[in-house]
Amino acid sequence: MRRQILNSPDDVVSEALEGLALAHPSLIVYRPDPGIVTRAVPARNKVGLVSGGGSGHEPLHAGFVGTGMLDVAVPGAVFASPTALQVHEGTVAADSGRGVVQIVKNYTGDVLNFQIAGELAGDDAVRTETVLVADDLATDTDEDGPGRRGTAAVLAIEKICGASAEAGADLGTVAELGRRVARNARTLSLALSAGTHPGATTPAFSLGQDEVELGVGIHGERGTGRIPFADADTLTARLVEPLVTELGLAKGSSVIAIVNGLGGTYPLELHVAARAVHRGLTGRGVTVARSLVGGYVTSLDMHGLSVTLLPADPDLLPWWDAPVRTPALTW
Amino acid sequence: MRRQILNSPDDVVSEALEGLALAHPSLIVYRPDPGIVTRAVPARNKVGLVSGGGSGHEPLHAGFVGTGMLDVAVPGAVFASPTALQVHEGTVAADSGRGVVQIVKNYTGDVLNFQIAGELAGDDAVRTETVLVADDLATDTDEDGPGRRGTAAVLAIEKICGASAEAGADLGTVAELGRRVARNARTLSLALSAGTHPGATTPAFSLGQDEVELGVGIHGERGTGRIPFADADTLTARLVEPLVTELGLAKGSSVIAIVNGLGGTYPLELHVAARAVHRGLTGRGVTVARSLVGGYVTSLDMHGLSVTLLPADPDLLPWWDAPVRTPALTW
Numbered sequence: 001m002r003r004q005i006l007n008s009p010d011d012v013v014s015e016a017l018e019g020l021a022l023a024h025p026s027l028i029v030y031r032p033d034p035g036i037v038t039r040a041v042p043a044r045n046k047v048g049l050v051s052g053g054g055s056g057h058e059p060l061h062a063g064f065v066g067t068g069m070l071d072v073a074v075p076g077a078v079f080a081s082p083t084a085l086q087v088h089e090g091t092v093a094a095d096s097g098r099g100v101v102q103i104v105k106n107y108t109g110d111v112l113n114f115q116i117a118g119e120l121a122g123d124d125a126v127r128t129e130t131v132l133v134a135d136d137l138a139t140d141t142d143e144d145g146p147g148r149r150g151t152a153a154v155l156a157i158e159k160i161c162g163a164s165a166e167a168g169a170d171l172g173t174v175a176e177l178g179r180r181v182a183r184n185a186r187t188l189s190l191a192l193s194a195g196t197h198p199g200a201t202t203p204a205f206s207l208g209q210d211e212v213e214l215g216v217g218i219h220g221e222r223g224t225g226r227i228p229f230a231d232a233d234t235l236t237a238r239l240v241e242p243l244v245t246e247l248g249l250a251k252g253s254s255v256i257a258i259v260n261g262l263g264g265t266y267p268l269e270l271h272v273a274a275r276a277v278h279r280g281l282t283g284r285g286v287t288v289a290r291s292l293v294g295g296y297v298t299s300l301d302m303h304g305l306s307v308t309l310l311p312a313d314p315d316l317l318p319w320w321d322a323p324v325r326t327p328a329l330t331w
Numbered sequence: 332m333r334r335q336i337l338n339s340p341d342d343v344v345s346e347a348l349e350g351l352a353l354a355h356p357s358l359i360v361y362r363p364d365p366g367i368v369t370r371a372v373p374a375r376n377k378v379g380l381v382s383g384g385g386s387g388h389e390p391l392h393a394g395f396v397g398t399g400m401l402d403v404a405v406p407g408a409v410f411a412s413p414t415a416l417q418v419h420e421g422t423v424a425a426d427s428g429r430g431v432v433q434i435v436k437n438y439t440g441d442v443l444n445f446q447i448a449g450e451l452a453g454d455d456a457v458r459t460e461t462v463l464v465a466d467d468l469a470t471d472t473d474e475d476g477p478g479r480r481g482t483a484a485v486l487a488i489e490k491i492c493g494a495s496a497e498a499g500a501d502l503g504t505v506a507e508l509g510r511r512v513a514r515n516a517r518t519l520s521l522a523l524s525a526g527t528h529p530g531a532t533t534p535a536f537s538l539g540q541d542e543v544e545l546g547v548g549i550h551g552e553r554g555t556g557r558i559p560f561a562d563a564d565t566l567t568a569r570l571v572e573p574l575v576t577e578l579g580l581a582k583g584s585s586v587i588a589i590v591n592g593l594g595g596t597y598p599l600e601l602h603v604a605a606r607a608v609h610r611g612l613t614g615r616g617v618t619v620a621r622s623l624v625g626g627y628v629t630s631l632d633m634h635g636l637s638v639t640l641l642p643a644d645p646d647l648l649p650w651w652d653a654p655v656r657t658p659a660l661t662w
Contacts, residue, residue, distance in 0.1 A: 001540055003523050003524075003540070003560060003634075004600055005523065005563045005566065005596065005600040005601075005603060005604050005636065006562065006563050006599070006600060006603050007562045007563050007564055007603065007607075008562075012599055012603060013599070015563075015602070015603045015606050015607075016598070016599045016600075016602035016603050016606070017602070018606045019601075019602035019603060019604070019605035019606030019607075019609065019624065020602050020605075020624075022605065022606060022609045022619070022622070023590075023602070023605055023609075023622050023623070023624040055599070056599065058597075058598035058599055058602070059598055063598075078599075192334050192336065193334075195597075198599065209332055209334070229334060231337065231338045231339075232336045232337050232338050232346075233338055235336065259354075263597045263598070264595065264597065264632070265336060266389075266526075266594045266595065266629060266631055266632040267347070267389035267390055267394075267594070267626070267629060268337070268343055268344070268347045268386070268387065268389055268409075268529065268631070269335055269336040269337060269347075270336075270350075271346070271347035271348070271350035271351050271354070271389070272336060272337050272338065272343055272346045272347050272350060273336050273350070274350035274351075274353065274354055275346050275347070275349045275350030275353060276338075276346075276350075278350065278353045278354075288353070291353070291354050292354070293350065293351075293354040295598070298597060298598060300597055300599070301595070301597040303334075305336065325662075330661045330662055331656075331661055
């Protein structure tokens with residue numbers, strides 16, 4: 001039985017956000033009502049960036065509020081969309097007169113509530129543009145439906161759009177840049193075990209000792225199937241190969257790679273996996289122009305990882321490399 | 332049964348170090364033979380800082396190599412001291428002519444091998460000073476014995492000595508500063524479950540559903556006893572109260588606080604705990620001058636946390652705040 005360090009499941013999100021803000025008083029402020037996280041010193045005269053969604057994916061999104069990344073994060077309850085009014089408050093708070101880009105992971109509730117919030121912002125004369133993040137290759141299908149889920153590519157979009165906005169780009173330019181990254185980035189995940197919801201005592205799903213869930217979603221959604229448990233090199237190849245194929249990465253191409261722990265993967269494991277991903281890519285003739293390894297877009301304490309690849313167009317790298325100063329990402 | 336993302340238990344440390352170095356090519360280099368991690372660009376004309384010890388505590392120590400912190404990390408196998416020859420190579424590599432401070436956590440093998448390495452370095456005309464880290468309050472006793480274990484305070488010592496060395500302080504000054512921090516900092520830990528050694532399938536110890544191990548060591552060593560499982564506020568108070576008493580923190584005093592996840596604690600839990608620690612301290616009239624919250628000194632995938640308190644002497648804060656650029660700590 002999984003136990004948790006928390007007080008009440010109902011308070012876990014607000015208490016954790018308070019804890020995050022107390023640890024980073026120079027970077028962020030948590031406003032419990034309406035439930036948004038803003039920069040400690042609001043930016044002036046730049047395009048605002050707001051993102052949000054269900055909690056349980058920390059440090060996403062509140063951990064990415066700060067110079068060079070988000071202006072405002074709007075956290076919902078665990079695995080639940082923030083309300084439209086909450087997103088509206090966040091959008092207005094992100095505006096310094098040049099409009100706001102809403103970065104939205106592709107889940108029905110998030111999409112709906114950000115859309116309503118965008119309309120409400122319009123009533124307040126705040127211009128908005130939306131970047132929809134739908135990078136999860138496991139949910140790529142020709143069938144009608146909700147489309148691909150939004151997962152760890154959101155981090156790349158927040159970083160790159162954040163740098164562009166900080167440099168003074170206008171609303172349309174920042175949004176178009178984000179949409180381009182969203183079009184080009186793909187992610188694939190696997191899990192050895194599911195996360196346990198705060199207050200629950202058993203994981204969201206269970207796997208046999210010889211099973212690994214391939215294509216798992218960040219809320220524990222089922223993937224494309226179960227594959228045999230294997231060593232790190234073999235498992236990561238099951239993520240890298242489909243991504244390389246999907247993105248058409250020929251020899252000589254170059255990528256930004258994010259190797260992301262899902263919450264319950266400890267550092268030795270994650271860096272063994274990161275090595276395997278790096279070797280898997282370079283072995284296929286793909287250069288890893290930049291990489292980021294850590295637990296950035298988690299699913300509570302899920303034991304697994306995701307790999308996100310984004311072709312490293314030369315004009316993207318300066319945005320990726322630009323200074324950033326947030327609780328969870330600083331360089 | 333706990334499964335792991337790895338290839339071979341024998342290769343986990345070297346592969347993870349290779350993965351870390353591949354992810355941070357501008358910061359660090361991993362030299363598999365003799366098994367040390369150095370800065371990508373060695374510092375010149377400054378006191379060198381070397382630390383090391385058993386692996387399994389990542390990002391400690393290799394994650395703290397870089398500007399403003401360590402020059403060299405010397406990782407042993409999981410939970411095993413590096414060899415004296417390995418430490419010697421690391422010590423020589425850390426020297427740029429002004430001597431080397433060895434930061435050593437208080438475990439018999441580490442102490443012995445760093446001592447031999449210091450003597451070997453002397454033969455090479457490399458001057459060394461040692462800072463012994465022995466902060467674990469759970470092992471504080473008047474009896475003869477090995478003394479207190481070294482745990483998460485090592486991070487504060489590496490940060491503060493690193494800043495001082497980077498600013499040009501001489502060997503004796505850096506070492507004395509480190510010894511002062513070592514004297515004044517104390518840590519206390521608890522665990523809800525133990526970590527699992529790479530290649531093993533069961534944790535190092537097991538606890539009942541209503542038990543928490545108080546005073547656990549970072550290798551899964553037993554603590555001072557088992558306490559009842561409780562909510563986050565209650566559990567963290569069991570760490571904060573003894574630390575406040577031991578350090579004699581009166582109302583109006585001020586601390587640097589490190590709330591450290593032990594590897595299997597996910598971000599929501601850790602920030603709920605960080606809030607509780609912060610409130611626990613301020614409720615006792617103790618100001619949290621600075622805090623650091625994250626998984627910095629881990630014990631594989633142990634589910635638990637440690638709290639380290641260091642009185643925030645005014646002259647320490649500039650060293651704490653000084654810029655640092657390493658894989659795991661950057662500001």
